[in-house]
Amino acid sequence: MSFEVVAGVDGSAPSEAAARWAAYDAYRRGCGLRLVAVTRDTRAFGDDAPQGMPGFVPVLREHLADLLPELAITCEAVPGTPWSVLASAGRRRGLLVLGSRGPGGPAGLTGSVALRAATEAHCPVVLVRPGAEDAEAGRGPVVVGVEPDRPCDEVLDFAFAQAARCGAGLRVLAARDRGTSAGEPGLGEAVARPWDTYPDVRVTSEVTGRSAVSALVEVSRTAALVVLGRRIRRLPLAALRLGPVAHGVIHHAHGPVVIVPHP
Known part of the structure; x- marks a missing residue:
């Protein structure tokens, strides 16, 4: 197919x-x-x-x-x-x-x-949402939200491919949990593999101390697309299957959001 x-x-x-x-x-x-x-x-x-x-x-x-x-x-x-x-x-x-x-x-x-x-x-x-659908509506980067300690290959692959198709930059954004030391070195390793496939994509990465939902909603104001992952689980409540970050961003984002399912 x-x-x-x-x-x-x-x-x-x-x-x-x-x-x-x-x-x-x-x-x-x-x-x-x-x-x-x-x-x-x-x-x-x-x-x-x-x-x-x-x-x-x-x-x-x-x-x-x-x-x-x-x-x-x-x-x-x-x-x-x-x-x-x-x-x-x-x-x-x-x-x-x-x-x-x-x-x-x-x-x-x-x-x-x-x-x-x-x-x-x-x-x-x-x-x-209405107003964010045209080809030139968002000239900003593709933004991908990841977990700094375990970035997902499927989510990063989608984000890199989308940025390459749109001729946009890619911003990799992670929120650091309080009390953890995970940081940009882990992001750099995760980004290196898909970057080899899409070497022309301009990439920046950032670990923020803000909550993931707050940070992603804010960047959605100028992003061409916000890319998030959804872990495939069997839980009784549909809202929980998205995870709290994806659920919060979907409800408050100012631009288009994509949810990428992964194991």
Whole structure:
């Protein structure tokens, strides 16, 4: 199965922002974009929308096609529970992009839907708020939040690849827990391997004494994208599966955030 960028859409402003962000990302990747609307109608469509399909979908597809004529865009209506359908849409080899309602507001398509999808998806999930979706909306660096004592290869790989595609710098940010001495030497070792793969990416690293959520929310004001990891665990509460840092940043970030699942 080839790589595909998937955007969940529901006709709202956040989902339209997600679709635009997804379109630009798919264009940079050289892959297709699939718009997914959760509905009772099971028919898929391409150039023309059959009767009964959500009317906002073909309108949105036409708008994106005008922006990026070379981008291959398909659309699909899938029946089922919204968060479950969307969590499955990106599969393992893909990227799922959903709308966020902005700092302090509920995350996602219909309140908790995107938040739940982000906890269940096996692929990276990007949350985009209105105003941060255009290709030139954020000229800042890609920022990746890591744990200084155990940076994750999957999260760093995603951040380096994204920075390389966007022609952006990469800022590696870690929060030092009180009473620990973990610092930049560990970050340097973790960054060295993906940097060999993407030698043209401009990298800076920093260990801050602030809380991770506070530091990442602040840098999200100017970041092109904030990259965070989600450890795959089986816990009873969906919110806890994200971890407290990712959960806090999702709710308060000023720009797009991506959650990358990893073992």
